[in-house]
Amino acid sequence: MYFINERSQDGVVVTDQIFSVSDFLGVLNQTFEMAFPVVYVEGEVSGFKVNQGKWVFFDLKDESGTVNCFMSVYQLRVPLEDGMRVVVAANPKVTAWGKFSLTVQQIRLSGEGSIKKGFELLKAKLDKEGLFAPERKRMLPELPRRVGVITSTQAAGYADFVKILNSRWGGLDVQVAHTQVQGDAAPDQMIRALRYFNEQAEPVDVIVLIRGGGSADDLAGYNDEKLVREIAASRIPTLVGVGHEVDTSLADMVADVRAATPSNAAQLLVPDKREIIASARERVRTMASVAERSITMVLAETRDWLGDALALTSERIERMQEANRRQLQALRAYDPRAVLRRGYALVRGEVTIGGPLEIETNTALITAEVTHVSKK
Amino acid sequence: MSAKSSKTIAEMRSELGELLAWFESDEFTVEQAVEKFTEAEKLAAAIEHELTAAKNTITELKQRFDGTGE
Numbered sequence: 001m002y003f004i005n006e007r008s009q010d011g012v013v014v015t016d017q018i019f020s021v022s023d024f025l026g027v028l029n030q031t032f033e034m035a036f037p038v039v040y041v042e043g044e045v046s047g048f049k050v051n052q053g054k055w056v057f058f059d060l061k062d063e064s065g066t067v068n069c070f071m072s073v074y075q076l077r078v079p080l081e082d083g084m085r086v087v088v089a090a091n092p093k094v095t096a097w098g099k100f101s102l103t104v105q106q107i108r109l110s111g112e113g114s115i116k117k118g119f120e121l122l123k124a125k126l127d128k129e130g131l132f133a134p135e136r137k138r139m140l141p142e143l144p145r146r147v148g149v150i151t152s153t154q155a156a157g158y159a160d161f162v163k164i165l166n167s168r169w170g171g172l173d174v175q176v177a178h179t180q181v182q183g184d185a186a187p188d189q190m191i192r193a194l195r196y197f198n199e200q201a202e203p204v205d206v207i208v209l210i211r212g213g214g215s216a217d218d219l220a221g222y223n224d225e226k227l228v229r230e231i232a233a234s235r236i237p238t239l240v241g242v243g244h245e246v247d248t249s250l251a252d253m254v255a256d257v258r259a260a261t262p263s264n265a266a267q268l269l270v271p272d273k274r275e276i277i278a279s280a281r282e283r284v285r286t287m288a289s290v291a292e293r294s295i296t297m298v299l300a301e302t303r304d305w306l307g308d309a310l311a312l313t314s315e316r317i318e319r320m321q322e323a324n325r326r327q328l329q330a331l332r333a334y335d336p337r338a339v340l341r342r343g344y345a346l347v348r349g350e351v352t353i354g355g356p357l358e359i360e361t362n363t364a365l366i367t368a369e370v371t372h373v374s375k376k
Numbered sequence: 377m378s379a380k381s382s383k384t385i386a387e388m389r390s391e392l393g394e395l396l397a398w399f400e401s402d403e404f405t406v407e408q409a410v411e412k413f414t415e416a417e418k419l420a421a422a423i424e425h426e427l428t429a430a431k432n433t434i435t436e437l438k439q440r441f442d443g444t445g446e
Contacts, residue, residue, distance in 0.1 A: 142386065143384075143385060143386045145384070153436055162434065165432060166431075166432055169427075169432070170426075170427060170428075170429070170430030170431050170432055171385070171426070171430035171431070171432065172432040172433070173432075173433050173435075174432055174433065174434040174435065175435050175437055176434060176435065176436045176437060177437050177439065177441055178436055178437070178441070179441045179442075180442070185442065185443075188443065189441040189442055189443070190441075192441040192443070193441045196437075196439055196441070273427040273428070276385070276389070276423065276427060277423065277424045277427055277428075280389070280392055280419070280420040280423045280424065281420055281424075283392050283393070283395075283396045283416065283420065284392075284413075284416050284417055284420045286396060286399070287395065287396055287399045287412070287413055287416050288413065290399040290400060290404070291399065291406075291409045291410075291413055294404060294406055294409065295406055295409075298406055
């Protein structure tokens with residue numbers, strides 16, 4: 001509401017608007033809203049403080065100016081400290097007390113030093129909570145059948161991932177959630193996609209977050225605290241492959257499995273079918289070799305047994321032959337012809353005077369008569 | 377075995393592993409070896425066939441994640 005004040009200036013009637021203070025502030029805020037629906041301001045944080053655990057206050061300054069900033073703790077997605085360089089997306093406003101401030105909607109770290117500092121602060125905080133603990137890590141399924149991918153389908157990293165995936169394995173049901181992978185909106189989009197996959201009645205076996213390389217600023221979304229916590233809370237195992245090998249994000253660190261690149265994510269996700277085929281063939285070869293070895297052993301054993309049986313039989317025959325020989329020798333010793341050959345003679349007949357005797361030598365049979373018998 | 381198997385590749389690999397274990401175990405008998413070996417050959421062929429023939433199905437979800445609606 002305002003009053004009209006008419007006055008004369010150089011003979012011309014001039015109409016001035018006279019506002020109440022609150023109306024003036026209202027009009028001022030409307031003007032700001034029309035002129036700057038959202039304003040992006042970059043500066044250095046100073047006087048950072050959190051009141052009642054809910055409200056965040058700080059000043060944004062540069063070499064020659066300072067502006068007050070205000071936001072809710074809920075909107076603060078990055079760790080903040082005095083001296084850090086940030087870009088805020090804000091609505092300029094004048095409060096009921098006439099104090100000008102920026103009501104911050106979003107804030108992101110700016111400049112390598114601040115991004116690095118923010119990364120380290122958040123890393124330490126999450127590490128203290130145990131989010132990166134090795135015992136939290138789950139194994140990925142050896143052969144997943146259903147895979148959820150969160151990425152930008154326009155990104156080169158995604159094309160690399162698909163190429164490697166298709167060359168290594170087949171039969172996968174891959175569902176791709178297209179999201180931004182950089183910029184202020186990226187973390188929330190990826191969070192929504194993570195929730196989508198986690199809320200499905202028939203969930204995927206693994207969720208893969210991938211993005212190709214970029215500057216620290218490009219990859220900053222993967223250091224967003226809410227996104228990192230959402231990955232940690234996923235009931236489905238997660239695989240994160242962001243940037244190049246040298247890039248490390250908090251999303252990498254909190255994931256169940258970290259891949260160095262999107263291509264590496266595909267390699268870690270599925271085995272190489274050529275290796276599996278070779279392994280199956282090798283298994284069959286091993287079986288053939290085991291079977292062949294076993295059959296050879298059975299044959300060798302059988303041969304050995306036959307050999308042993310033959311040897312035992314021969315030995316027994318020899319022993320019997322030897323015994324026969326000895327018996328024959330013994331029998332020969334009792335052969336009376338042998339005694340005759342040594343010069344003795346065999347006398348048959350009755351030993352009575354005048355009785356006939358037959359004397360057998362080795363070479364002759366002699367007939368004789370007993371003429372005398374005397375006792376020895 | 378060229379026909380599409382109703383078993384998954386993981387199941388077939390597992391069965392092949394079990395067969396190999398049998399061949400290396402004390403349960404091995406020459407009498408059963410031929411039958412088991414034939415089974416293993418079929419499994420290996422089926423794995424190869426499945427892996428060579430199967431293509432991935434890649435679907436981009438219609439769901440929007442930019443907060444503007446489902």
